[in-house]
Amino acid sequence: MASVETEARTECTLVLGGVRSGKSRHAEQLLMAVPAPWIYIATARAWDEEMQARIERHREDRAVGWQTVEEPLGLAGALEEAGQAPVLVDCLTLWLTNLLLAERDIASETGAVLRVLARRSAPTVLVSNEVGLGIVPETPLGRRFRDEAGWLNQAVACAARRVVFMVAGLPMIVKAG
Amino acid sequence: MASVETEARTECTLVLGGVRSGKSRHAEQLLMAVPAPWIYIATARAWDEEMQARIERHREDRAVGWQTVEEPLGLAGALEEAGQAPVLVDCLTLWLTNLLLAERDIASETGAVLRVLARRSAPTVLVSNEVGLGIVPETPLGRRFRDEAGWLNQAVACAARRVVFMVAGLPMIVKAG
Amino acid sequence: MASVETEARTECTLVLGGVRSGKSRHAEQLLMAVPAPWIYIATARAWDEEMQARIERHREDRAVGWQTVEEPLGLAGALEEAGQAPVLVDCLTLWLTNLLLAERDIASETGAVLRVLARRSAPTVLVSNEVGLGIVPETPLGRRFRDEAGWLNQAVACAARRVVFMVAGLPMIVKAG
Numbered sequence: 001m002a003s004v005e006t007e008a009r010t011e012c013t014l015v016l017g018g019v020r021s022g023k024s025r026h027a028e029q030l031l032m033a034v035p036a037p038w039i040y041i042a043t044a045r046a047w048d049e050e051m052q053a054r055i056e057r058h059r060e061d062r063a064v065g066w067q068t069v070e071e072p073l074g075l076a077g078a079l080e081e082a083g084q085a086p087v088l089v090d091c092l093t094l095w096l097t098n099l100l101l102a103e104r105d106i107a108s109e110t111g112a113v114l115r116v117l118a119r120r121s122a123p124t125v126l127v128s129n130e131v132g133l134g135i136v137p138e139t140p141l142g143r144r145f146r147d148e149a150g151w152l153n154q155a156v157a158c159a160a161r162r163v164v165f166m167v168a169g170l171p172m173i174v175k176a177g
Numbered sequence: 178m179a180s181v182e183t184e185a186r187t188e189c190t191l192v193l194g195g196v197r198s199g200k201s202r203h204a205e206q207l208l209m210a211v212p213a214p215w216i217y218i219a220t221a222r223a224w225d226e227e228m229q230a231r232i233e234r235h236r237e238d239r240a241v242g243w244q245t246v247e248e249p250l251g252l253a254g255a256l257e258e259a260g261q262a263p264v265l266v267d268c269l270t271l272w273l274t275n276l277l278l279a280e281r282d283i284a285s286e287t288g289a290v291l292r293v294l295a296r297r298s299a300p301t302v303l304v305s306n307e308v309g310l311g312i313v314p315e316t317p318l319g320r321r322f323r324d325e326a327g328w329l330n331q332a333v334a335c336a337a338r339r340v341v342f343m344v345a346g347l348p349m350i351v352k353a354g
Numbered sequence: 355m356a357s358v359e360t361e362a363r364t365e366c367t368l369v370l371g372g373v374r375s376g377k378s379r380h381a382e383q384l385l386m387a388v389p390a391p392w393i394y395i396a397t398a399r400a401w402d403e404e405m406q407a408r409i410e411r412h413r414e415d416r417a418v419g420w421q422t423v424e425e426p427l428g429l430a431g432a433l434e435e436a437g438q439a440p441v442l443v444d445c446l447t448l449w450l451t452n453l454l455l456a457e458r459d460i461a462s463e464t465g466a467v468l469r470v471l472a473r474r475s476a477p478t479v480l481v482s483n484e485v486g487l488g489i490v491p492e493t494p495l496g497r498r499f500r501d502e503a504g505w506l507n508q509a510v511a512c513a514a515r516r517v518v519f520m521v522a523g524l525p526m527i528v529k530a531g
Contacts, residue, residue, distance in 0.1 A: 016522055018309030018487070020327020050317070130521065132372030133195070134311020134488020135496055140404070142312055150374020154523035165521045167307065167342045168193055168327075168334035170351045174524045195486030197504020227494070310372070311488020319489055344484065344519045345370055345504075345511035347528045 011123045014156050016130050016174070017166030024058060024090055026164070026171055027125045031088050034123050036065030039087045041079070043095035045072045058090070072098040076112035084122040092128035092156065093149050100141075106148055114159055128153050130165070188300045191333050193307050193351070194343030201235060201267055203341070203348055204302045208265050211300050213242030216264045218256070220272035222249045235267070249275040253289035261299040269305035269333065270326050277318075283325055291336050305330050307342070365477045368510050370484050370528070371520030378412060378444055380518070380525055381479045385442050388477050390419030393441045395433070397449035399426045412444070426452040430466035438476040446482035446510065447503050454495075460502055468513050482507050484519070 013030055017023045031038050040062065046052040059068065071078040075095050079087060089095075099106050117124060132150050137143050157163045161177030190207055194200040208215050217239065223229040236245065248255040252272050256264060266272075276283050294301060309327050314320050334340045338354030367384060371377040385392050394416065400406040413422065425432040429449050433441060443449075453460050471478060486504050491497050511517045515531030 014522070018307065018327065019313075020309055020324050020331070022331050050320070130310050130372065131312050132310075132374055133484050133486075135485050135491050135500055136373075137312050143404075146312055147374050150372065150522075154374070154376050157522035157524055163522060163524060165526070167351045168191070168305075168340060169331035170334055170340060172342070172349070172351055172526070174521045174526055195484065195504065196490075197486055197501050197508070199508050227497075307487050308489050309487075314489050323489055344528045345368070345517060346508035347511055347517060349519070349526070349528055 011121060012117055012160045013123075013125045013162040013164070013177075014153070014160040015125060015127045015164055015166065015171075016153060016157075018130060018133075021166040022169030023127045023129075023166050025061070025169070026166060027088050027090065027127045028062060031086050031123060031125050032063070032065075034086050037085065038066050039082045039085050040066045040068045041075065041082070041087060041089045042068055042070050043072055043075065043089065043091060043098065044070075045094070045098055073102060073104065076109065076116050079113065079116040079120065079124070082122075084120070086123040087120075088125045088127070090127040092126055092152055093131065096149055096152055097145065100145060100148065106152075110152055110155060114155060117156075117159055126156060126160070128156065188298060189294055189337045190300075190302045190339040190341070190354075191330070191337040192302060192304045192341055192343065192348075193330060193334075195307060195310075198343040199346030200304045200306075200343050202238070202346070203343060204265050204267065204304045205239060208263050208300060208302050209240070209242075211263050214262065215243050216259045216262050217243045217245045218252065218259070218264060218266045219245055219247050220249055220252065220266065220268060220275065221247075222271070222275055250279060250281065253286065253293050256290065256293040256297065256301070259299075261297070263300040264297075265302045265304070267304040269303055269329060270308065273326055273329055274322065277322060277325065283329075287329055287332055291332060294333075294336055303333060303337070305333065365475060366471055366514045367477075367479045367516040367518070367531075368507070368514040369479060369481045369518055369520065369525075370507060370511075372484060372487075375520040376523030377481045377483075377520050379415070379523070380520060381442050381444065381481045382416060385440050385477060385479050386417070386419075388440050391439065392420050393436045393439050394420045394422045395429065395436070395441060395443045396422055396424050397426055397429065397443065397445060397452065398424075399448070399452055427456060427458065430463065430470050433467065433470040433474065433478070436476075438474070440477040441474075442479045442481070444481040446480055446506060447485065450503055450506055451499065454499060454502065460506075464506055464509060468509060471510075471513055480510060480514070482510065 015023050015027045044055045069078055099109055131146050163175035164171040165174050192200050192204045221232050246255055308323050340352035341348040342351050369377050369381045398409050423432055453463055486500055517529035518525040519528050
């Protein structure tokens with residue numbers, strides 16, 4: 001099965017970066033290089049008005065041809081259901097936040113996502129935040145989130161064929177497929 | 178006018194990076210590759226002694242041949258007034274902070290700066306902080322600042338011909354002109 | 355003596371990155387490319403259970419062939435004592451934290467480390483955190499730490515022959531020896 005996995009990985013791209021670094025737009029452009037329809041798996045949960053405004057701005061910014069699936073927790077299932085359609089996941093750090101707040105088993109959920117990714121041969125673009133480059137967070141939860149986000153990014157980066165790091169809207173190639 | 182704009186952009190460089198990453202020194206070296214005099218547009222405002230010490234250390238570090246213009250808010254005007262002399266702007270994130278505190282219209286001020294930059298054909302080096310790579314700030318103002326800084330950096334990076342990301346005093350090329 | 359210094363520098367690598375970016379693992383792999391035994395200089399001090407768990411996880415992750423030296427403050431001396439054995443220092447930012455809390459003279463301690471590094475011709479890999487890419491810390495101590503860490507990273511990066519910046523477990527080359 002190794003050759004199948006290798007082929008699948010050739011279509012998986014991780015778009016990493018800071019807040020407002022142009023991750024989502026770049027990810028959308030990457031996916032729109034293949035024909036529509038594209039599936040957009042939104043992991044955001046509207047906790048407050050600020051987040052609601054953020055979600056709606058992203059949705060309005062997207063062109064036609066996108067089908068939005070809101071899935072704050074069951075990412076592996078949503079990817080499975082997408083079949084072989086091109087998929088954008090935006091974003092892994094919000095998904096992780098939701099898992100932490102729901103007290104889910106992060107290692108097991110991550111494992112399930114990685115297994116689905118390994119089976120997919122259609123283009124998959126995953127957006128994630130890099131959050132470990134500031135000073136130490138003051139709360140244990142902040143530190144745990146930062147640790148888990150770093151491990152998640154490493155695991156997905158390892159499985160992905162391509163990894164880009166966004167700086168001011170511009171992609172720096174970290175891993176070239 | 179398109180060709181004029183294209184030529185102008187060839188001389189605009191954005192130097193991005195974290196705090197104490199060697200942005201200012203690198204920016205100064207880039208500008209000092211062309212003959213003096215060089216105009217230094219300082220956007221810093223000395224709110225307290227800590228900031229005053231920071232401003233003075235930067236000023237003392239600069240070689241002769243520099244003419245300092247202090248302009249915390251009216252950046253477009255200061256760039257206009259510099260005519261075709263080589264200019265260093267240090268830095269865009271402090272300018273943004275000043276705009277936010279003075280409740281100015283950031284989109285309109287940014288637009289004015291981008292229009293002046295498009296008309297300049299002399300070397301222009303702009304320094305800016307990358308602030309979006311830590312965890313989520315606790316205050317709404319902190320989050321708004323981080324969002325605005327990210328958008329500003331994206332807009333300037335898009336207009337600039339060259340973008341470098343400083344890491345420990347060393348430039349990584351993000352966009353090569 | 356310049357030629358001796360030049361030769362020594364060829365073997366010094368700085369591995370920079372955020373928290374959970376895979377710095378330690380990458381540094382260990384770099385050093386394990388030369389024959390054992392390898393000396394691991396651990397600068398961590400177990401202030402609390404969280405830190406103790408972190409130290410022990412790192413220790414358990416290391417393969418046989420490693421000799422661990424715990425040295426929270428006297429880094430120059432520990433490097434001196436390592437003679438010409440290959441050494442990994444993990445990490446400079448924890449060492450800096452210890453110096454700050456012990457109110458040591460950071461410039462003088464850093465100078466001593468740089469002088470020992472310049473004399474070493476065996477492989478030396480130094481791990482350090484990039485902490486300046488978030489928003490401004492709220493406390494003066496947080497801001498001072500961030501400034502000092504930036505300066506320390508610049509000084510070591512300047513002396514090192516190779517510098518890599520880790521993103522999600524993947525090395526980006528900042529300075530290639």
